[in-house]
């Protein structure tokens with residue numbers, strides 16, 4: 025059976041940048057820089073800070089923009105006495121379709137472990153959100169040469185207990201920590217090595233059809249100048265873009281990567 029091609033996904037993780045006024049401007053500029061055909065071909069998504077989401081919803085819905093949006097994190101809990109947390113239900117109510125889970129900055133600065141990341145994946149799925157599950161190794165692990173096992177272990181832990189149908193609703197992002205915000209991009213071959221191993225692991229632990237359908241992104245210093253060679257890899261289906269997604273024209277160029285390939 026030939027599986028359906030995976031639609032490329034470009035997700036801009038704004039991290040803690042841009043207030044709601046700036047968010048409004050960036051989303052409008054981004055939409056104006058891409059044609060309907062381009063936005064249909066390549067799924068384009070922004071992940072702004074929570075405080076921007078209502079504004080982004082208003083501009084996307086009001087102008088019927090073909091841009092998706094979501095959050096950078098969510099609570100593993102449904103509701104209750106969790107000061108400062110935001111639930112999946114709240115995000116879904118704002119029209120979010122995606123939520124990043126287990127980003128290395130959350131794992132590092134907020135001590136999120138695999139169990140918590142797994143609970144957040146579950147919470148996202150429960151509320152109809154697509155989790156973008158981030159995995160990736162630090163420089164020490166890369167230098168030891170155990171990066172593939174590190175990433176597949178993180179994948180296993182985060183997806184533990186999910187049905188094949190639930191796994192099919194997850195997007196995985198491979199983000200080597202040493203390539204984030206450093207200008208040091210993994211080579212296309214580095215990205216392929218881990219993305220390919222993640223897909224092979226899904227085939228082993230879930231099934232081949234699910235593995236073939238799951239989109240796997242690469243993240244870490246992606247720019248318009250390097251996106252095409254990364255996207256040319258067979259197991260890379262998109263990118264999770266940090267710094268370069270804060271500039272509408274640059275992010276639009278990244279989303280237009282098929283044109284860089286076909287010339």
Ligand SMILES: O=C(CO)COP(=O)(O)O
Nearest residue numbers: 037204205244245266267
């Ligand atoms: O962490 C990232 C996206 O989630 C990558 O960030 P940069 O693109 O700024 O390296």
